[in-house]
Amino acid sequence: MPVAAKWTLAEVPSPNRVVGFGLLAAAIGFGLESLRLGLWNYGMPGIGLTPLLASIGMLPVSLIVMFDKPVRHDEGAFQPAPLLVGGAFVLYGIGLAYAGLLLPTFLFCLLWGLVIYRKPWPASLAVSLAITGGSWLLFGYLLSIPMPLWIE
Amino acid sequence: MLDTLSRLAYGFEVALTPGNLLYAFIGCLLGTFVGVLPGLGPLTTIALLLPLTYGMADPVSAIIMLGAITYGAMYGGSTTSILLRVPGEAASVITVIDGYEMAKQGRAGPALSIAAIGSFVAGTLSIIGLTLVGPLVSTWALSFGAPEYFSLALFGLLLAATLNGGRPLIGIGMALLGLIFGLVGLDPVSGMTRFTFGEVRILDGIDVVAVLMGLYGVGEILYNIEQRHNQSFIIGKVGKLMPSRQDWKDSGGAIGRGSLIGFVLGLLPGGGALLAVMASYMTEKRVSKHPEQFGKGAIAGVAGPESANNAAATAAFVPLLTLGIPGNIIAAVLLAALMMQNVQPGPLMMVEHPDMFWGVIASMYIGNVMLLVLNLPLVGLWIKLLSIPFWILGCVVMVISAIGAYSLANDFFNVGVLAVCGIIGYIVRKANIDMGPFVMAFILADLVDVSLSQSLLMGDGSPVILFTRPISATLLGLAVVYLLAQFWLIRKARSEKILEAIPVGD
Numbered sequence: 139m140p141v142a143a144k145w146t147l148a149e150v151p152s153p154n155r156v157v158g159f160g161l162l163a164a165a166i167g168f169g170l171e172s173l174r175l176g177l178w179n180y181g182m183p184g185i186g187l188t189p190l191l192a193s194i195g196m197l198p199v200s201l202i203v204m205f206d207k208p209v210r211h212d213e214g215a216f217q218p219a220p221l222l223v224g225g226a227f228v229l230y231g232i233g234l235a236y237a238g239l240l241l242p243t244f245l246f247c248l249l250w251g252l253v254i255y256r257k258p259w260p261a262s263l264a265v266s267l268a269i270t271g272g273s274w275l276l277f278g279y280l281l282s283i284p285m286p287l288w289i290e
Numbered sequence: 291m292l293d294t295l296s297r298l299a300y301g302f303e304v305a306l307t308p309g310n311l312l313y314a315f316i317g318c319l320l321g322t323f324v325g326v327l328p329g330l331g332p333l334t335t336i337a338l339l340l341p342l343t344y345g346m347a348d349p350v351s352a353i354i355m356l357g358a359i360t361y362g363a364m365y366g367g368s369t370t371s372i373l374l375r376v377p378g379e380a381a382s383v384i385t386v387i388d389g390y391e392m393a394k395q396g397r398a399g400p401a402l403s404i405a406a407i408g409s410f411v412a413g414t415l416s417i418i419g420l421t422l423v424g425p426l427v428s429t430w431a432l433s434f435g436a437p438e439y440f441s442l443a444l445f446g447l448l449l450a451a452t453l454n455g456g457r458p459l460i461g462i463g464m465a466l467l468g469l470i471f472g473l474v475g476l477d478p479v480s481g482m483t484r485f486t487f488g489e490v491r492i493l494d495g496i497d498v499v500a501v502l503m504g505l506y507g508v509g510e511i512l513y514n515i516e517q518r519h520n521q522s523f524i525i526g527k528v529g530k531l532m533p534s535r536q537d538w539k540d541s542g543g544a545i546g547r548g549s550l551i552g553f554v555l556g557l558l559p560g561g562g563a564l565l566a567v568m569a570s571y572m573t574e575k576r577v578s579k580h581p582e583q584f585g586k587g588a589i590a591g592v593a594g595p596e597s598a599n600n601a602a603a604t605a606a607f608v609p610l611l612t613l614g615i616p617g618n619i620i621a622a623v624l625l626a627a628l629m630m631q632n633v634q635p636g637p638l639m640m641v642e643h644p645d646m647f648w649g650v651i652a653s654m655y656i657g658n659v660m661l662l663v664l665n666l667p668l669v670g671l672w673i674k675l676l677s678i679p680f681w682i683l684g685c686v687v688m689v690i691s692a693i694g695a696y697s698l699a700n701d702f703f704n705v706g707v708l709a710v711c712g713i714i715g716y717i718v719r720k721a722n723i724d725m726g727p728f729v730m731a732f733i734l735a736d737l738v739d740v741s742l743s744q745s746l747l748m749g750d751g752s753p754v755i756l757f758t759r760p761i762s763a764t765l766l767g768l769a770v771v772y773l774l775a776q777f778w779l780i781r782k783a784r785s786e787k788i789l790e791a792i793p794v795g796d
Contacts (some may be wrong), residue, residue: 153721161463168470168485175484177594178751185477185484188735192466199463203721206460210696213548216720220512223688224713227508231692231709235702239693247685254515254683273689283697 153216158204161196169193219254226250238286239278244270294425301648304350305656313346313355313489314653318660321362326370326672327683332363334510336623337502338687341694344499349631350646354653356627360620361413362655364603364732365665368596373398382599384567388584395587399669400533404541404589405596406666412549412597413658416604419553420611421651424640427612431637433611436744437756441765443738446615447768449558451727452660458776461727464718468728471496472735479743491703496684498626498733500695500704501711505725506709507691509715511684531666534587543592544574548594552601556617557609563602563618570598604654611647614737619726621735629733 168189175186226249233242247269251262277283304310320342324335339359344351370391372384385405392401434442447469451461474485475495486492533541548570555566574594575584584591606617607624616622616638630633633643640647666671695708718725731738749755757763 152715156717157721157723160714161467164467173484175482179480182479183746183751185473185480185482187746188739188742189470189473189484192469196463196466199459199466202459203463206457216717217516220515220716221713223515224508224512224709224716227688227692227712228706228709230688231702231705234692234696234705237422243689247689250685250688251681259593259682264776265685269682269686269689272686273693277693277697280699283693284700 143244154206155204158200158202158206161203165193165196165200169197223250223254234285236289238269238288239274240287241289243273294421297425297644297648298421300644301650301652302655304645304649305354305652309348309356310351310649310653311656313351314358314657314660315664317355317358318362318657319665320662321359321364322366322369322665322668322672323362323675325363325366327366327678332360332367333502333619333623334364334506335366336360336620337499337506338501338690338694340502340623340627341697343627344630344698349628349633351650352631353624353628353633353650354648354657356624357650357653358657358660360603361654361661362665364600365406365409365661368409369402369669370676372401372405372592373673374676377787382567383564384571384595385592385599387571388586388588391587392589392592392777396529398585399529399531400537400589402669403531403533403666404537404593405526406662408541408545408548408593408597408660409600410658411545412552412599412601413604414655415549416553416556416601417651417658420604420608420654423557424610424612424647424651425436427608428637428640431613433471433759434637435759436741436748437759437762438765439737440741440745441756441769442613442615443741445765445769445772446609447731447734447738448773449530450618450730452773457723458773458780460723464723464725465731467723467726468731469735469738471501471728472732472740477581477739478736479740482620491701496707497698497704498565498729499630499698500621500707501732502626502729503691503695504708504711505715505718505729507687508712509719511687512712512716513719514684531669535655537589540588540590543577544570544590544594545597547573548597549601552598552603553605555598556602556605558617563599563606566598566602567595570594584666602648607650607654611639611650612637616730616733619729620729622726626733719746 150215154276172186172190172193175189176184177187177190178184230242230246233245244266247266248262251257251265252259257265278285278287305314310742320333320339321335324338325332336356336359340356343356346352346355367377367382368385368389370376372387373393374387375390377383377386389401392398447465448462451465452458470485472495474492476484476493477484483493548566551570551573552563552566555565555569558565571584571591571594574588574590575581578584578588578590580588603618603620606621609615609617610621610625612635614625614634616625625635628646633639633646691708691712694703695704696702698704701794715725745755754768755762
C-alpha cells in the first residue's frame with residue numbers, strides 16, 4: 139500500500155490556487171524583467187515587448203484561476219506520495235550528476251519499491267537490480283550514451 | 291493533379307527504402323508497445339521516445355519513425371480505452387463509453403478490430419485529403435508576410451487554448467506562459483539574451499523535449515501514483531477479432547462519416563480532435579435506428595469516434611506541413627522534432643525539402659498499413675503487457691526519462707529541467723489544467739515574436755498594419771468573433787449543465 143493512501147496534505151492550498159499563484163508570480167516576475175530588457179531599442183521592437191504583452195495578459199487569468207471553483211469533483215488536496223517521489227526524483231537527478239548511473243538508479247528504485255509501494259524487500263531488491271542492470275545494458279552498453287557509471 | 295501524383299510517387303520512393311521501412315516498422319512497434327501500457331497516453335509515449343530520433347543521421351528517417359510512433363501510440367491508446375476504460379488522451383474519452391461496454395460483453399475483439407480498421411480507413415482518406423489540399427494551401431501561403439503569420443499563429447494558439455475543454459481562460463493563460471518560456475535564450479534578431487539569468491546552458495532555449503518528457507512523462511507517472519496505486523486491471527475475454535456481418539453493417543457508415551467530420555474539424559489550426567469525436571458520436575447517435583443502444587455497447591459508437599480521431603490527427607498535418615502551424619499538440623511535438631532536424635515546416639518545405647514533405651506523407655500510408663497488419667494479430671501480446679504492475683512500470687518510466695533527458699545534450703541540466711517540469715506537470719494535472727496550449731505556445735514562441743517584431747517594423751512601429759492587410763485582418767477578426775462565441779457558449783453550457791449530460795461513464 140503506498141503512503142498516498144495513509145494521509146493527505148489537506149492543509150496545503152488546492153492545486154488551482156497553487157497554479158494561479160504560480161501564474162501570478164510568473165506574470166509579475168517576467169513582466170518586470172521584460173520592462174528591464176526594453177520595449178523599443180535601436181529603432182526596432184525590443185526583446186521585452188512580446189513577453190511583456192504576454193505577462194499583461196496573464197495577470198487577470200492568474201487571479202481568475204486562483205479564485206475559480208474546481209470544475210471536476212475529484213480534484214482533491216495534494217497527496218504526499220507524488221510529491222515525495224517528485225522530491226526523490228530531483229535528488230536522483232542530482233545523484234546521477236555526482237555519483238553516476240548505477241548507484242542512484244539502484245537507490246531510487248529501491249526507495250520506490252520499499253517506501254512508496256511498501257513492497258517486500260526481496261521484490262524491491264530484485265526489481266531495483268533488474269532496472270539498474272537493464273538501464274546500463276540499454277543506455278550504457280547498447281546505445282553508448284556517455285554517462286558516468288560510477289563516482290568519478 | 292498529375293504533378294501531385296508524381297511527387298507522391300517520389301515520396302513513396304523515399305519511404306519505401308529498406309532503411310525507412312525498418313524505421314517505420316520499429317516506430318509502429320515501439321509506439322504501440324509504450325502506448326498500450328496503462329497510464330501512458332500517446333503524447334507521453336511520443337515524448338518518451340522522442341530522444342531516440344535525436345541521434346539519427348537522416349532527418350527523413352527520424353520523422354518517419356516519429357510519425358510511426360505517433361500512429362502506434364494512438365492505436366495503443368485505443369486498446370487501453372476499450373479494454374481498461376483508461377483513455378490514453380482526451381479524444382479517446384468517447385471511445386471508452388461503448389468500447390468498454392463491448393469489452394464487458396466479451397466483444398472486445400470486434401471493438402478493437404473496428405477501431406483499427408476505422409482508424410486505417412480514416413487515416414488513409416485523410417492522407418488522400420492531405421495530398422490534395424496540402425499543395426494548394428502551400429501555394430496560397432507563399433503570399434503570407436509577417437503580419438499574416440503573426441495573426442495566423444495567434445488564431446491557432448487561441449483555438450488550441452480553448453478547444454480542449456470548458457476553461458478557455460486558463461488555456462489562454464497557459465498559452466501566454468508557454469510563449470514566455472519559449473522565448474528564453476538568445477533572440478534570433480538582436481542577438482541579445484532573454485530570461486537566461488546568466489545560465490549559458492539555456493542560451494539556445496530550454497530543450498522542448500525535456501519539457502515534454504517532464505510534463506507528460508514524469509508528471510503523468512506522479513499523477514498515476516495517487517490515481518492508480520496498486521490498481522490491478524481486470525481484462526475481459528477479447529473473443530474473436532473478426533467483426534460479424536451486422537458489425538460491418540453498423541460500422542461502415544460511421545467510419546465514413548467519422549472520417550469526413552474528423553478531417554474537416556482537424557484542419558482547424560489549433561486542433562479539433564476532441565470536437566471531432568464528440569461531433570461524430572452525436573451524429574452516429576442521431577442517425578442510428580437504435581439510439582438507445584449508445585452507451586451500452588453500440589459498435590458505431592466506437593467506429594465513428596475512432597475514425598474521426600484518426601482523421602483529425604492526420605488533418606492536423608495540413609497546417610503543420612503547409613503553414614508551419616501545428617494543428618494539435620502531437621503535431622506541435624512533431625514540429626519541434628522537425629526543427630531539431632533543422633527543417634522548418636511551412637510553405638517552402640515542399641520546395642526546399644521535397645523528400646521530407648512527400649516522404650512523410652507516403653510514410654503515413656505505409657504506417658497505416660503496417661499498423662493494421664502488425665497490431666491486430668499481436669493484440670494478444672499487447673494485452674499481456676497490461677498485466678505489468680504499475681509500481682514496476684512507473685519506476686522504469688522515471689529512470690528512462692532521466693537518462694533520456696541526459697542523452698539530449700549529454701548534460702545533467704536537462705535532467706533538472708525534466709524533474710522541475712515533472713512536478714509542475716503533476717500540479718497542473720491535479721488542477722485539471724491541460725498543458726497542450728503551453729507546449730504549443732512554447733514551440734511557436736519564436737514565430738510569434740519574430741513575426742510581431744517584423745510587422746511592427748513594416749508598420750513603422752504601428753500595429754495598425756495587422757488590421758489593414760486583408761488576410762491578417764480576417765484572421766484577427768475571426769479570432770475575436772471566435773473568442774466571443776466561446777465565452778457565450780461556455781456561459782450557456784454552464785447554465786444549462788450541458789457538459790454534465792455527456793455520458794463519460796463514472
